Amino acid sequence: MRVEVVENYDVLSLRAAEHVAGLIKSKPKAVIGFATGSTPLGLYRQLIRMHRDEGLDFSGLTTFNLDEYIGLAPEHEQSYNYFMWDELFGSINVNPELVNIPLGTVDDIEQYCQEYEEKIAAVGGLDLQILGIGTNGHLAFNEPGSSLRSRTRRTILTADTVASNARFFESADEVPRHAITMGIGSILDARQLLMLAGGAGKATAVKASLEGPLTAMMPGSAMQLHPDVHVYLDFAAASGLEYHHHDGIAEPKG
Numbered sequence: 055m056r057v058e059v060v061e062n063y064d065v066l067s068l069r070a071a072e073h074v075a076g077l078i079k080s081k082p083k084a085v086i087g088f089a090t091g092s093t094p095l096g097l098y099r100q101l102i103r104m105h106r107d108e109g110l111d112f113s114g115l116t117t118f119n120l121d122e123y124i125g126l127a128p129e130h131e132q133s134y135n136y137f138m139w140d141e142l143f144g145s146i147n148v149n150p151e152l153v154n155i156p157l158g159t160v161d162d163i164e165q166y167c168q169e170y171e172e173k174i175a176a177v178g179g180l181d182l183q184i185l186g187i188g189t190n191g192h193l194a195f196n197e198p199g200s201s202l203r204s205r206t207r208r209t210i211l212t213a214d215t216v217a218s219n220a221r222f223f224e225s226a227d228e229v230p231r232h233a234i235t236m237g238i239g240s241i242l243d244a245r246q247l248l249m250l251a252g253g254a255g256k257a258t259a260v261k262a263s264l265e266g267p268l269t270a271m272m273p274g275s276a277m278q279l280h281p282d283v284h285v286y287l288d289f290a291a292a293s294g295l296e297y298h299h300h301d302g303i304a305e306p307k308g
């Protein structure tokens with residue numbers, strides 16, 4: 055794992071954007087997995103700026119999003135589809151036909167999830183998957199207890215995830231309890247992972263994921279199985295780490 059610890063969220067967002075932009079420039083038809091949540095917002099703002107000011111061209115990209123609430127239509131303001139168009143896709147020149155976000159209103163979820171996997175495979179797999187991490191260690195909606203080899207499927211949100219996401223809804227009662235999510239196995243199939251975490255609230259999950267035992271109870275720890283992971287942390291999110299991490303080497307502190 056390559057772990058880069060930077061002073062604050064703005065630097066983290068810029069570094070992550072440079073990483074993504076580097077891939078797009080070297081491979082204009084790259085396949086990139088996008089994530090929702092507060093964490094990647096700074097990265098997305100930087101990508102929009104790079105498009106506007108530097109002509110970064112997204113037109114050849116194929117995109118896949120990690121997850122979506124079951125029951126929310128794409129036009130629902132709290133759907134992840136709405137989020138992606140509002141926060142990123144609507145302000146860059148992606149080809150809408152190459153944008154893939156799970157649809158939370160399908161009838162046959164199982165069939166749909168299998169087709170989502172097949173669609174990723176048909177374009178040759180993901181070159182890069184962008185990831186945040188939950189305070190409970192979840193990756194996408196793979197909550198603690200998710201199999202490390204899980205695939206795209208219907209999942210149930212834990213109570214702490216519902217509580218955490220309630221801030222975007224009128225009340226916790228309105229937060230959907232179910233989601234479609236790419237599995238941990240699907241995420242690990244991406245050729246490269248880009249994980250971002252900022253703030254002290256993530257320090258415990260970051261420490262457990264990077265330095266703790268590999269366990270389904272800490273989905274973030276599954277990243278230890280992946281050969282090419284880039285982690286960008288601010289000082290607060292890195293504050294629980296017992297090791298200095300640099301250039302893929304972990305060295306005990308002190």
Ligand code: PGA
Nearest residue numbers: 091092093186187188194
């Ligand atoms: P956040 O969510 O970026 O809003 O903190 C991350 C996550 O739950 O995966």
